[in-house]
Amino acid sequence: MLKKIPVTEVRLGMHIHGFCGAWIDHPFWRNRFVLKDTKDLGLIRESAVREVWINLQLGLDVERPADAGAVVYEVVAEVPLEAPPPPPEKTSYADEIKRAGRIVGKGKEAVISMFQEVRMGKAIEAEAAAPLVEEISNSVLRNPGALISLARLKTADDYTFMHSVAVCALMIALARQLKLTEAEVREAGMAGLLHDMGKAMIPPEILNKPGRLTDAEFDIIKGHPAEGHRLLEEGSGASATVKDVCLHHHEKVDGSGYPKALNGDTMSLFAKMGAVCDVYDAITSNRPYKAGWDPAESLQRMASWKGHFDPVVFQAFVKSLGIYPIGSLVRLESGKLGVVIEQNEQSLLKPRIKVFYSTKSRNYIPPLLVDLAKSAEKIAGREDAEKWGITDVNRFWVAETQ
Structure with missing residues (x-):
């Protein structure tokens, strides 16, 4: 049973089932959790959200004095479906950039939390990341360049986490350029966000090594697609498409990639998309061992790598960014x-x-x-x-x- 209550009524021990407001307006990356920390309670009350849904079967109910009188709450079995909002209107780069900055910052925190939970042995709940994917998708629809360009700016230390946010945005822009349905656009975004979850299981000293990797260390790195696929299989909410991109984003159309040596005939469209987006963000970003390349230079180099990318997907990718992407x-x-x-x-x-x-x-x-x-x-x-x-x-x- 679910009950909608004002944030002033929220107390420790309640199970938060959902926030009545935009994902970007509350301070948590998850929408559902048991409230255990007084600091989190304060964050809820200080946020822009004024009401929340609580699950009475999984947590405490409202506590009111006996003489407080009858108070009417909305109580339901499921949160009522609201009419879907109209598609966001196009905006200028300048208008979108500040909101995009908030989404990128909160997105990085969400990915860090997901990595930490995996390292602690918790199962991945892909559906919990859906609001983040929705926010990124809407930002890219309002102005593709704003969030994508901001997500490229990352330090060597936060590369792994920001990379997931960036690839999510790149996948969404590419999916729209390929004229996929909006449901497929969201699938592509979720795949981009979760494609590198296997890196959570790689020792940090190898993942962030500033020098050249040994053959043994590179073999460990090459295990992250299969490790991520395993984590998604053991978790919940990840679709077959998301798992496919996680496992096959390092494949190449000439069959020289890994882990299954797929080729252009055996790779899915989404895996081909993941391969392009993953490489572009990697080579344009500062890494522990090298500075990122100029965006336009990166596209030129990628175009020269015969047998690496699907030509149709790559051409659509260039159109989604521009021949001279922002920052060139x-x-x-x-x-x-x-x-x-x-x-x-x-x-x-x-x-x-x-x-x-x-x-x-x-x-x-x-x-x-x-x-x-x-x-x-x-x-x-x-x-x-x-x-x-x-x-x-x-x-x-x-x-x-x-």
Whole structure:
């Protein structure tokens, strides 16, 4: 039996069954749990959520004085289904970036919690992550570039956790580019979020090793897809698609991948999608052993790896990000350098950029926003930041998010 109560009535020992509000508006990654900590009780009361559902069979009921009078609560067997909200409207990069930042931050905390629970021997409950996938999906629908670009910014220390959030977002954007149904889009997002759960079982000294791995250590790393698949099988809520991506995201269409040496004929569409998204985020991110590559450079390199990716899936992936993804350093025909800060839906070759460097004077210039769709300027090509002694490219497009 479920009962809806105001947060002022919540007490320790209650089983929280759901929050009456958006996932991003309450401080927990799970929607269902027994309330045991006074700190968590305080967080609930201080949050933007004003009411919660409690499960009377799994936890305590409301405690009221005998003389408090009759109070009417909504009591049901199941939480009533609300009419689905309309699809979120498209927004600008600037409008979405702050909300995306909150989602990325809370998403990282959720993945950290999932990893910790797995290491403690708890079974994975995939359905608990559904609200996070929904928030990421809605953010990508409002503006694909905002959350995807933010999720790429990660330190070597938080790479494993942020990588899961990033691949979730990339899978969602790619699924929409491939014209999959919204149900399949959510499946793709969940697969991206959980694809690396097997890494929770790898010793941190190997997972975060800054130097070259030994053959024995690499064999341990290569066991994470099968280990993750086992964890999902032993847990609950993970679909066959999610398990498939977890097991096969390191396969290649030429059959040289692992763990099953599948090829383009035997890999599923979702596994092919996972392979592309996983690699892109890995090579554009700072890792314990190397700095991330420029986004545009990464796409160019990936395009040259024959036999690695499915061509149709890869082309759709490029379209979902843009030929010059956000954060790419480009050179204009005028000789000025700029960083891509937003895509143009009408033309992949005409993004908005922030110009900040002159190759002629070899010096920084006052930053200037240039919309190539409304300018005579054209991109001559991508540029290598090291060539010009530029070490802080990210700060120019991240500053646009403040």
